[in-house]
Amino acid sequence: MSEDLQYEVLPNDYKEYNMSFKIIIIGDCGVGKSCLTLKATKNIFNNDYQPTIGFEFCTFTLKMKTKKETKIVKCQIWDTCGQEAYRSLVSSFYKNSSLAFIVYAINDKNSFNHIESWLNEVKYHNPDIKIFLIGSKADLDNERQVSINEAQEIVKEHKFQFFMETSAKTGFNAQNVFIECAKTLYLEYSNYNNLKVEENVNGFIVNQPRINNDKNSQNENYRKKACC
Numbered sequence: 284m285s286e287d288l289q290y291e292v293l294p295n296d297y298k299e300y301n302m303s304f305k306i307i308i309i310g311d312c313g314v315g316k317s318c319l320t321l322k323a324t325k326n327i328f329n330n331d332y333q334p335t336i337g338f339e340f341c342t343f344t345l346k347m348k349t350k351k352e353t354k355i356v357k358c359q360i361w362d363t364c365g366q367e368a369y370r371s372l373v374s375s376f377y378k379n380s381s382l383a384f385i386v387y388a389i390n391d392k393n394s395f396n397h398i399e400s401w402l403n404e405v406k407y408h409n410p411d412i413k414i415f416l417i418g419s420k421a422d423l424d425n426e427r428q429v430s431i432n433e434a435q436e437i438v439k440e441h442k443f444q445f446f447m448e449t450s451a452k453t454g455f456n457a458q459n460v461f462i463e464c465a466k467t468l469y470l471e472y473s474n475y476n477n478l479k480v481e482e483n484v485n486g487f488i489v490n491q492p493r494i495n496n497d498k499n500s501q502n503e504n505y506r507k508k509a510c511c
């Protein structure tokens with residue numbers, strides 16, 4: 284199915300969609316979570332550090348085309364801060380997200396060493412969540428403290444769905460990680476095509492994906508986990 288998948292990034296203010304997923308972005312303060320999101324969604328990069336207060340929300344929308352169908356997939360992106368005061372809110376976002384980006388900066392070994400604690404935290408609230416590992420600030424290769432090999436080891440060890448290095452400064456892979464995220468979620472949920480979700484003009488929102496390989500229980504599972 285993925286071989287014949289074509290896509291087009293839609294403008295930020297595009298309203299219609301068939302499928303919508305929540306994505307949460309986590310990682311140490313200052314690794315570049317907000318800059319990456321801003322670059323991918325609005326093509327803006329700012330050198331001044333402005334810590335996120337609470338959450339910032341934005342969307343990334345992709346039109347997916349296969350031989351069989353055309354679907355519009357919207358990612359609702361929640362960019363988080365690490366502030367204690369927002370801890371309880373963060374936990375509810377973890378629970379409702381389909382996929383998390385854990386971000387470290389390639390020039391900051393500490394942020395890489397904290398990946399496991401971010402992983403434990405997100406998995407504690409949502410054991411089924413998919414994880415993308417993002418090595419940010421790839422333009423700072425001359426200050427690199429984390430090799431691609433080290434990152435790939437962690438990806439293998441924890442069975443993360445995807446890994447990519449990015450740079451919000453140069454734009455390197457900034458949109459690609461969100462494209463990959465929309466594709467991953469679309470491909471998983473296109474299994475539900477037989478439910479004709481596209482007939483609902485408001486699309487459908489998936490709160491917590493949990494694919495059950497038992498065919499007979501798939502529709503039941505969908506009804507429990509998704510709402511319109």
Ligand code: GDP
Binds near residue numbers: 314319
């Ligand atoms: P957050 O706390 O994880 O959201 O971090 P920010 O996105 O606010 O970025 C923290 C700092 O890192 C800011 O000063 C940014 O300008 C800088 N920064 C973010 N992304 C990059 C990048 O890709 N390359 C470089 N060189 N600096 C970056």
Ligand code: MG
Binds near residue numbers: 335364
């Ligand atoms: Mg931020």
